[in-house]
Amino acid sequence: MARFELVCTECGRVLAEDPELLVCPECSRFQESGGSVRGLLAVRILDRPELPGPGRMADPETLAAVLPVASAASFALLPVGGGPLLPVPRLREAQGMPRLWVKDDTRNPSGSTKDRASLLVAARAMEYGRETIATASTGNAATALAAVCAASGQRAVVFVPESAPPAKLVQMRALGAVVLPVRGSYDQAFELCGRACQAFGWYNRNTAVNPFTTEGKKTLALEVGWQLAPEAPDVVVVPAGDGVITSGVAGGFADLVAWGHLAAVPRLLVVQPEGSSALVRALESGAADVTPVPGAASVADSLVVEVPRAARLALARVRASGGAGVTVGDGAIRAAIGRLASLTGVFPEPAAAAPLAGLERALELGLVEREERVVLLITGTGLKDPAAAESAMPPLESIEPDLAAVERRLAGLHRHP
Numbered sequence: 001m002a003r004f005e006l007v008c009t010e011c012g013r014v015l016a017e018d019p020e021l022l023v024c025p026e027c028s029r030f031q032e033s034g035g036s037v038r039g040l041l042a043v044r045i046l047d048r049p050e051l052p053g054p055g056r057m058a059d060p061e062t063l064a065a066v067l068p069v070a071s072a073a074s075f076a077l078l079p080v081g082g083g084p085l086l087p088v089p090r091l092r093e094a095q096g097m098p099r100l101w102v103k104d105d106t107r108n109p110s111g112s113t114k115d116r117a118s119l120l121v122a123a124r125a126m127e128y129g130r131e132t133i134a135t136a137s138t139g140n141a142a143t144a145l146a147a148v149c150a151a152s153g154q155r156a157v158v159f160v161p162e163s164a165p166p167a168k169l170v171q172m173r174a175l176g177a178v179v180l181p182v183r184g185s186y187d188q189a190f191e192l193c194g195r196a197c198q199a200f201g202w203y204n205r206n207t208a209v210n211p212f213t214t215e216g217k218k219t220l221a222l223e224v225g226w227q228l229a230p231e232a233p234d235v236v237v238v239p240a241g242d243g244v245i246t247s248g249v250a251g252g253f254a255d256l257v258a259w260g261h262l263a264a265v266p267r268l269l270v271v272q273p274e275g276s277s278a279l280v281r282a283l284e285s286g287a288a289d290v291t292p293v294p295g296a297a298s299v300a301d302s303l304v305v306e307v308p309r310a311a312r313l314a315l316a317r318v319r320a321s322g323g324a325g326v327t328v329g330d331g332a333i334r335a336a337i338g339r340l341a342s343l344t345g346v347f348p349e350p351a352a353a354a355p356l357a358g359l360e361r362a363l364e365l366g367l368v369e370r371e372e373r374v375v376l377l378i379t380g381t382g383l384k385d386p387a388a389a390e391s392a393m394p395p396l397e398s399i400e401p402d403l404a405a406v407e408r409r410l411a412g413l414h415r416h417p
């Protein structure tokens with residue numbers, strides 16, 4: 001079991017573990033209403049774990065060696081992580097990039113990277129003796145929490161914008177969560193969830209504020225490092241909303257460096273939609289924190305936030321990696337869904353197609369070279385939002401049940417893409 005301590009990401013203070021204490025009491029005094037979270041805590045692992053054997057990355061014993069839990073038995077019996085790192089020969093050829101990989105994280109139980117965070121948060125809640133876990137979510141975090149709690153027998157209460165994609169709402173309801181659709185934005189749901197946790201004594205899984213959300217997602221980076229070894233990635237392309245996957249992935253690579261498994265953290269290329277681009281704007285301007293984007297909107301619903309909650313940490317970690325940010329339009333995101341799916345066999349939701357669109361933008365800008373080793377993080381399945389994928393397709397017309405109709409249709413088809 002990994003020994004660990006909690007460290008303030010702003011002042012560096014080491015704090016005693018306390019399920020009620022989610023942020024640094026000193027730095028949180030600077031918290032502004034509606035701003036990014038001040039005094040975020042980060043987990044620092046004090047041990048140097050052994051490398052897992054092949055195929056054992058997602059085993060509870062492996063996870064307990066690299067994550068802050070008291071016992072492997074605290075994890076829900078739901079295998080999370082371990083998705084393949086695909087060499088994608090057809091996408092390589094299309095992009096002229098001989099060292100391109102896709103990390104398929106759509107194969108998690110609820111279909112997204114958020115399962116990694118929820119698995120760890122639920123394990124910590126179990127060890128704290130807390131039965132109800134609550135979170136705000138654009139959709140995937142709520143579904144992930146619902147799935148893990150369905151396996152463990154804990155209670156999930158989730159606050160989601162009522163505009164969340166219907167498939168996500170159905171999924172979280174089927175998985176047994178108490179679903180509270182909020183007439184408002186994700187940011188309003190986030191604030192409401194925090195207040196409800198204080199009022200009702202629930203364990204707060206709100207992303208970023210709960211340090212185990214960032215820490216749980218680091219296993220995505222550990223797996224990429226282990227799967228690519230003895231090679232090392234030059235660039236990892238991350239879709240960003242709150243900046244928590246970005247921060248977690250950076251932390252995972254930093255752990256691999258600290259443990260002697262990797263020479264350096266790869267450059268992180270952060271991709272955001274043009275309509276929700278607070279992190280990228282700050283990266284470009286050199287600011288230490290974000291300027292909120294009121295009315296943020298995009299087809300990539302998972303990435304839509306007015307204020308990225310983990311902004312300060314994400315910006316610092318991307319800069320430390322030598323990375324950068326790019327924005328992509330909704331049209332480019334929609335087009336990338338079918339292109340990624342048809343060239344790799346992995347069907348992404350809009351947020352998970354954004355890395356491909358972002359990579360293409362970064363190539364144009366000279367931020368990435370075609371010879372570099374690049375990994376795209378595919379963070380959620382397209383089945384969560386089929387309407388978004390369909391919106392980039394021509395209407396599908398049926399044919400009469402005869403061979404001549406088949407021939408006529410085939411004559412009109414162009415090979416995709």
Ligand SMILES: [Zn+2]
Pocket residue numbers: 008009010011012013024025026027028039
């Ligand atoms: Zn502090």
